[in-house]
Amino acid sequence: MRYIVIGAGAVGGTIGARLHQGGHDVLLVARGAHYETLRERGLRLITPGSDQVIDIPATDGPVPARDGDVLIVATKSQDTVAALDPWPRHLPVVCAQNGVANERTALRRFERVYGMCVWLPALHTEPGVVAAYGWPRSGLLHVGRYPYGSDELAKQIATDLDRSHLVGVTSTEVMRWKHGKLLTNLTNAVEALCGPDPAARPLLDQARAEGVAVLEAAGIPYSTPREERELRGDRVDMRPIGGEARGGGSSWQSLAKGSGSIEADHLNGEIVLLGRELGLPTPVNEVLQREANRFARERRRPGSMTVEELTALIGARSSYGFR
Numbered sequence: 001m002r003y004i005v006i007g008a009g010a011v012g013g014t015i016g017a018r019l020h021q022g023g024h025d026v027l028l029v030a031r032g033a034h035y036e037t038l039r040e041r042g043l044r045l046i047t048p049g050s051d052q053v054i055d056i057p058a059t060d061g062p063v064p065a066r067d068g069d070v071l072i073v074a075t076k077s078q079d080t081v082a083a084l085d086p087w088p089r090h091l092p093v094v095c096a097q098n099g100v101a102n103e104r105t106a107l108r109r110f111e112r113v114y115g116m117c118v119w120l121p122a123l124h125t126e127p128g129v130v131a132a133y134g135w136p137r138s139g140l141l142h143v144g145r146y147p148y149g150s151d152e153l154a155k156q157i158a159t160d161l162d163r164s165h166l167v168g169v170t171s172t173e174v175m176r177w178k179h180g181k182l183l184t185n186l187t188n189a190v191e192a193l194c195g196p197d198p199a200a201r202p203l204l205d206q207a208r209a210e211g212v213a214v215l216e217a218a219g220i221p222y223s224t225p226r227e228e229r230e231l232r233g234d235r236v237d238m239r240p241i242g243g244e245a246r247g248g249g250s251s252w253q254s255l256a257k258g259s260g261s262i263e264a265d266h267l268n269g270e271i272v273l274l275g276r277e278l279g280l281p282t283p284v285n286e287v288l289q290r291e292a293n294r295f296a297r298e299r300r301r302p303g304s305m306t307v308e309e310l311t312a313l314i315g316a317r318s319s320y321g322f323r
Contacts, residue, residue, distance in 0.1 A: 001068040001156070002027060006083050008038065008058070010122035010253065011096060012074025013130035014138050015166070017045045020056045022164025028058040035060040037128030046131040047138065048239040062086040070157065072096050072116070073106070076254070077266035080105050092153060094143065098185050098250060099266035100178050103146040114154055117142040117177035119228060120166075121238045123246050125256055133246045135239040140167045140232050144174030167235050173221070180223030183211045185267045188251035189288035192262070193295060193310055195303025196248070203310065206284045207268070214274045214282060248302060255295055255302035264292035283317040 001024070005016040008028035020026040030038055038058035045054055065088045075083045077099040084093065084106060092112040095102040106113045120139025123131040132138045143158045144150050150172045161168030171177060186207040190200050215222050238246070247256065254262045268289040275282035291305070291313065 001025065001070060001160075002066055003070055003072055003160075004063075004087075005029060005072045005074060006087075007073060007075035007079070008034065008043070008130075009074065010124035010130055010132075010250070011118055011120050011139075012072065013043055013124060014045070014120055014122045014132040015072060015074065015096060015141075015161070016056060017043055017054050017130065017132075018138055018164045018166050019160060020054060022160065024160055024164065026056055027063065028056050029060070030058060031060050033127040041128055044129045046129065046241055048133065048135045048241055065091060070094060070153070073102070076250070076261065076263050077102055078261050078263060084109060094157065095146075096141070098181065098188075098263055100175060100182055100270060101266055103175070107146060112153075113146040114157070115142075115144055115146045115174035115178055117171075117174055117181050119181070119232065119236065121246055123248075123253065125247070125253060131241050131246070133238045133241060134236045137165050137167050137236050140169070140228070140236050142169045142171040142174050142177045144171040147175060148173060167232070169231070176221045177223045179215060179220055180225075180228065182267065182270060183208050183215070183222060184225065185249075185263075186211050186271065186285060186288070188249050189262075189264050189268055189292040190310070191248055192251040192255050192302050193288070193291055193305045194307050195252075197303075197307050199307045200310075203284070203307065203314070206314075207288060210275075210282050210284050211271045214271050214278065214280055217278050217280060218274055220274075251292060252302045255300065258299045260296060260299060262292050262296035264289045264296075268292070281318075283320075284314050287314045287317050 004027045005012045006029040008030040016026045016028050042053045042055040072094045074096045093106045093110045094114040096116040121133040143154050158168035158170040187204040268285040271285045
């Protein structure tokens with residue numbers, strides 16, 4: 001089986017590198033300067049316990065398919081369609097992404113789609129370099145068939161991950177785990193906008209509370225942070241690298257790289273969409289979605305809005321009422 005990892009950034013680069021170290025056939029798909037560096041020098045993977053350059057095959061576009069190929073999509077959610085379009089439709093697709101809409105998007109085009117719920121703290125802001133902060137294993141990954149259930153391929157993928165410095169778990173309810181992760185990811189925009197400011201705690205709580213209310217009104221099950229912590233146990237913790245903690249999550253990294261796009265439509269925007277369908281107000285997540293997109297569009301630095309400014313914007317939207 002060959003794992004083709006589309007999007008070899010923080011998550012995809014770590015998964016691909018760990019599978020390669022575990023003895024599996026891996027092909028990384030990247031673009032631009034990141035691809036050129038991977039092709040010329042290999043992938044530098046930095047962890048709390050090691051710093052090494054790994055020679056992994058890389059490409060900047062589709063290659064002829066082989067029997068047994070598996071596509072692991074680790075791009076940002078806004079890039080899913082473009083990332084998958086060039087690949088043969090008979091290949092199985094694993095969505096190792098934040099958000100809960102990618103699997104449905106993939107299923108329009110591919111017959112076999114799998115969800116992967118990713119808890120994997122990593123950083124990618126420099127071409128050819130990925131820092132993975134999980135220890136002693138790099139991450140916790142649930143794998144299951146979409147929309148529910150499991151099969152032999154899901155079990156094989158989870159086994160391969162579990163034998164490759166990761167915790168791989170087969171789940172028959174992977175979307176429940178992904179909805180739980182969605183609730184956690186609602187706070188990504190706050191960190192991207194205001195940085196790691198302790199004064200933002202009430203905003204984090206409000207964003208999650210809105211999300212919980214909407215999911216419960218919609219009858220959508222979700223996992224809890226306690227379940228995740230118990231499953232991780234002492235197998236995956238987050239440690240500093242070189243004495244430095246991770247700079248920020250995926251949304252923070254998008255702004256730090258000045259990529260011009262961000263995942264807010266697929267995170268906060270998912271709650272806004274469900275709220276509108278159900279007739280429920282979601283002012284906190286609406287403002288977070290709007291402002292995160294504006295920051296990305298204007299290529300503003302992460303953390304350049306104060307908590308007071310963001311709180312005022314949310315207060316103004318809340319007082320304006322639900323339309």
